Amino acid sequence: MKLEDLGIIKKIRLKDVNDKESDWVNITLESLEEIQKGLNEARRDILMSYERCIACEKKMDNVRYWEINGISIDETIFREEKHQYRFNRRVEVIANIEELIKEVEEAEKEAMIKDIDYLNSLKLEDEYILSHVSINDYVAFSDNHEKFNKICKEILKLNKGLIQD
Structure with missing residues (x-):
């Protein structure tokens, strides 16, 4: 045998x-x-x-919307804060903080300056970042790709649920 x-x-x-x-x-x-x-x-x-989740901003008929890996994301997810993070253009976040910093108390300015420094330190490829809806927390792919991808996948899952409903 x-x-x-x-x-x-x-x-x-x-x-x-x-x-x-x-x-x-x-x-x-x-x-x-x-x-x-x-x-x-x-x-x-x-x-x-x-693997990088690719997030980008699109515009159709003067309406802005977001895509992740070519999949259009239902704006309801962000408008109704169904997820704790939302996409933003990094330069817009910096501009918004710079405007707000003029109106806040001195104690709050230090944290805002740190946020601006962090956002400015990111790579150019981080045109779009994830911002927490209620606290000053930002996630960029170049800084924490695992967390960025995890959040993108969570948003895609929420999006899939909205489409199926």
Whole structure:
């Protein structure tokens, strides 16, 4: 009887994290397929965590709207604050803070200046950022791509729910 008759396709040596080789191990076609499936899922998860969600502002018939990865986002999500973050053009956020800073108490100015400094420190590619609707918190892809992508995916999920309703 051959190893192939038992479903064993290969004898391999495994390595542990310290590069120490194991004894020879028989591997079956089924276990090889399971290993490959697990590797493919892990690879997909890694790629998704680094894949950039592309957010952009569009205009049609003088109406501004947002897209994430080419999907139009229902403005209801932002207007009714269904999510705690919303998209903004970075330069507009800076301009708004600069206007507001003229009218606030001295104690509040320091935090606003820090916000402006942070927003100015971002990369040029961060034309659009996510702003929290009730506190001074900003998320830019170049600064925290995982959080940026996570929020975009949450907004896409909300959007999908609105479309299906």
